[in-house]
Amino acid sequence: MTDILTLLQHYFETFYPSNTYNNTTRILTIGLFGSLILTNVFSFIAIKRYLFKKNFSQSKKxxxxxxxxxxxxxxGAHNESLTIIDNVHSLLSLNYHKFELIVVNDGSKDDTLEKLIKEFDxxxxxxxxxxxxLTxxxxxxxxxxxLAYKSLVVIDKVNGGGKADAINxxxxxxxxxxxxxxxxxxxxDFDTLLIMMDVVLNEKKRCIGVGATLRMSNSSFVxxxxxxxxxxxxxxxxxxxxLEYVRSFVLGKMAWSFLNAVPNISGGLGxxxxxxVLKIGGYDNNSLGEDMDLVFRMIIYMQENNEPYCVRSVPxxxxWTEGPESLKILVRQRIRWSRGLVQILKKNKRVLFNPKYGIMGMVIYPYNFFVEFLSxxxxxxxxxxxxxxxxxxxxxxxxxxxxxxxxxSFYVGLSFTAVFLDRKVFKYYQNSFVTLGIAxxxxxxxIMYHPIILYCSIKGFFDEVTGKKKKWGVMTRKGFNNI
Amino acid sequence: MIELINNIPDTLIGIFIFNIVVVNIGMLLIFIYNNPIAFDDKKNKKIKNIFNELLSELILNENKIELKQNHVIKQLKVLEKKRMKTIFIKTLKEYAIFLKGKEFEALTEIYKSINLHINDIKDLDSNRVNSILNALERLNRFKIKVDREKIKALQKHKSPEVRELANSYTLNIYNDLDIYEFLDFTNEPLTPWQQLEYFQLITNNIEAPVINFSKWIDPKYDNSLILLALDLCGHYKQKNASTAIQIMLNISTDSRVRIKLIKTLGIINDTDAIEFLIQIFKIESEKKCKIEIIRSLGYLGYKNKNVIIFLENLIENETNISIKKAAIIGLNRVSYSFTALEKRIYNFDIEKSTKEELKVI
Structure with a gap:
């Protein structure tokens, strides 16, 4: 091992003298930081644009x-007995004139279905x-x-092994x-449907997907x-x-949205x-990252058929979703995400640097490969x-x-920007003290969180390569804090 | 140690400082600079609540209180302070979305009584797009009539947002014959929102002239404009649009346009189009279009023998469940025979096409 490293050192000293080293460092750091600052600027413009449009938006109409x-x-509901009634009530009370709610009881072993039957007659x-x-x-x-619940449809089906089958x-x-x-x-949010549909309707190109920001509901009151x-x-x-969600949605996704290169719409809300979606055969039941897989395939379909499209994100x-509170569940969730990413990259490798696929081939795929997968x-x-x-x-x-x-320090800076931007624009946190607490x-x-994510990414890759059996695992719900 | 620190590349130190200055402070300052109203949320909320109360009082009293003399307005210096004015206008606008009749008139009077409309009309000549948009939006919301020529110029403004708002304003405020002329010179496609809004504005404006909207059902226009024209033809039941629709159906390849064309043919109730629809059903490849043809025949073919035979044959021979379902519903409409329909539903064996569907039934 030492011999190899000495050899490498010798190689670098021969071919890359110290000024070259400095130049390389300079290029790499400027490249990395520049791209992140650019992301920040794009997201900032996208948020400003969103707020500007919101001023004149008549989405309430x-x-x-x-x-x-x-x-x-x-x-889809699989053993969701604890929260199902609250959730269905929440969904039925959304502010929109024309919608139906389809709840798919995906082979629950608890009393999810019984509760639904009783509560909603x-x-x-x-x-x-x-x-x-096929499902x-x-x-x-x-x-x-x-009649008060006329827009509710409940499907009781045999468990198909994942969320994808239920949604299909x-x-x-x-x-x-x-x-x-x-x-x-x-x-x-009460106005979710209005806000998301407003985005779809105000696009000149066909808007095939819209995502929005997600946040933890663990300590919120319902x-x-x-x-x-x-x-x-x-x-x-x-x-x-x-913090991770705020940074990812407020900075990352908004920048991608600005470039019409949103790589993923979260399975939590889209x-x-x-x-x-029907033309591409719905969700892939074999994928562990079915939400990202769907967006990838939708974009590829649009590119292959030369149809103008856009995918957007709302800041x-x-x-509000319940985040895993135990390390075990978090690790399992992140390993699944990592495996999902590997599957998607493997499945769609033909698009890498292929100009035929436009922004997917030149930006979305390379970014996910070089940054999300390799980093x-x-x-x-x-x-x-x-x-x-x-x-x-x-x-x-x-x-x-x-x-x-x-x-x-740079990442800390980015996180601070994301949290403060979020606070100033959307005012979810009650005061600056709380905001600072998150920041x-x-x-x-x-030191504490990133190593776990790093471990999960690498473990996910090896699990996928070694063909370890795919499992969704059980997410233990705590339920909401009801007032 | 000093020697070690000296070895750190200068670039890194530079970037470190740049990071702190640009990312942390710079972005925040830019944002704060652009959002003066975002300061002090709690105080803003309090002020908004005061304005809410004041406006409710004014609406209930049908604006019999002299606004300029109102102690709240005086005390908070609404007319002098920009921030107060902004919050007041925002509150006023929110009320204006849903109110109609006398209440709406009361709001307009409030808007006028503090001379906001005069400033807004002046702002229409501004060089700043933002000022024009804000002014136009308020004038539109409170239905203040402005010189038509001024708006005509804005309909050709370089900013698409201004053009869009000026078009909405035109449809909302004026009743002249030429209010639709912007549809002829608009080169860009209409967004789905514009289609919805323009449709709503035209149909809600009772005094607006009803012209022959089928003139835009022509391949030389963008599909989005054709869709709007179809909606309008359907709404006003313009039977004379039938010829244009049939010509367009033979040309158009876009399935969304085709679906709307077929649907409109059903809505305008041109019974002469029945044979044409049956003929295009045979050559149509898109399933959604086929379903729409059946639906339209359901509207058009009441007690029409040809349609009844056509739909009955479809129920017998068609394998696609969605088309069969549409045919049953269509037959129900045209034949008015509930017993026959029930019989068909119970003898209906298409649900046996897959095991899982069999379980459902």
Missing amino acids: LALMNHAPGISIIT LEETKYFFETII APIKKVYKSKN AGLNLAKYDYFLNIDVDCIL KRGTIEKVGVPKKLLVRFQE LFDKEI RTLC PFIEFTGFLIMIYCFFYDPIMFLNMLYLVVVII TMAILEP
Whole structure:
């Protein structure tokens, strides 16, 4: 090992003298930081543009327009007995004139279905529909006897092994041109449908998907299915996730949205053009990152058919979701995400640097490959080199250490910007003290949280390569804090 | 140690400082500079609540209180302070969205009584797009009539947002014959929102002239404009649009346009188009279009033998469940025979096409 490293050192000294080293460092750091600053600037412009449009938006009028397109809300429920009633009430009370709610009971072993039947006065109904996407067998379809819940449809089906199968079953029954896919454990903003549809309708190109910001609901208070008071997560692990979500949605996704290169619409909340989703065969039941996989395939389909399209993200938090509170569940979730990414990259490798696929081939795929997929390995290798340098090359070690500090400080800066931007624009946190509390997590993140994510990314890759059995695992729900 | 620190590349130190200055402070300052109203949320909310109360009082009293003399307005210096004025206008605008009749008139009077409309009309000549938009939006919302020529110029403004708002304003305020002329010179496609809004504005404006909207059902216009024209033809039941629709159906390849064309043919109830629809059903390849043809025949073919036979044959021979479902509903409409329909539903064996669907039934 030492011989190899000495050889490498000799190689670098021969071919890259010290000024070359400085130049390389300069190019790399400027490239990295420049791209991140650019991301920041793009997201800033996108948010400003969103707020500017919001000033003149009359989206509230949509609630009164009979001609506005309808939306099918589809959600899968697997052993969600604890929160199902709150969630369905929340979804049924959304502010929109024309929508249906399709709840797919995906082979729950608890009393999810019984609770639904009792609460919403459901009865079995005959339902004629065309099976466009094959799914696990549907046992029964229920509708409510109570007219107040006439837009509710409950499908009871055999478990198909994942969320994708449940949503596909719902898609077969959905009657409107757009569908909203949400996790049943989510609580949505009252105006979610109006805000998301407003984005779709105001695009000149065909808008095939819209995502929005998600946030942790763990310490928030729910009253009759709506968020009454936004609380900051108390548990450290959830606070880290909150920071991660804010940074990712407010900065990352908005920048991608500005470039029309949104790589993923979270499975927690996404509005899609049903026609395109059906044309590509719905969600892939074999994928562990079915939400990202869907967006990838939709974009590829549009590019292959030369149809102008756009995918957008809304900076406002429209969805509150319960984040994993235990390390075990978090690790399992992140390993699944990592495996999902590997599957997607493997499946769509033909698009890499292929100009035929436009922004997908030249930006989205390369970014996900070089940054999302490779960076954990680069980080890990860098860490090993640092250990080596600590013993054999202290000057190089200090240089690297300084570089690490600079990178971390830069990320801390980005996190601070994201949190404060979010606070100033959307005012979810009650006061500056709370905002600062979340922002300071950015300082602890590189030491306490990031290594876990790094581990999950690498583990996910090896699990996928070694063909380890795919499992979704059980997400233990705590339920909402009801007022 | 000093020697070690000296070894750190200058670039890194530079970037470190740049990072702190640009990312942390710079971005925040830019944002704060652009959003003066974002300061002090709690105080803003309090002020907004005061304005809410004041406006409710004014609306209930049908604006019999002299606004300029109102102690709240005086005390908060609404007319002098920009921030107060902004919050007041924002509150006023929110009320104006849903109110109609006397309440709406009361709001307009409030808007006028503090001379906001005079400033807004002046702002229409501004060089700043933002000022024009804000002014136009308020004038539109409170239905203040402005010199038509001024708006005509704005309909050709370089900013698409201004053009859009000026078009909405035209449809909302004026009743002249030439209010639709912008549809002829608009080169860019209309967004789905514009289609919805223009449709709503035209149909809600009772005094607006109803012209022959089928003139835009022509391949030389953008599909989005054709869709709007179809909606309008459908709304006003313009039977004379039938010929243009049939010509367009033979040309258009866009399935969304075709669906709307077929649907409109059903809505305008031109029974002469029945044969044409049956003929195009045979050559149509898109399933959604086929379903729409059946639906339209359901509207058009009441007690029409040809349609009844056509739909009955479809129920017998068609394998696609969605088309069969549409045919059953269509037959129900045209034949008015509930017993026959029930019989068909119960003898209906298409649900046996897949195991899972069989379980459902």
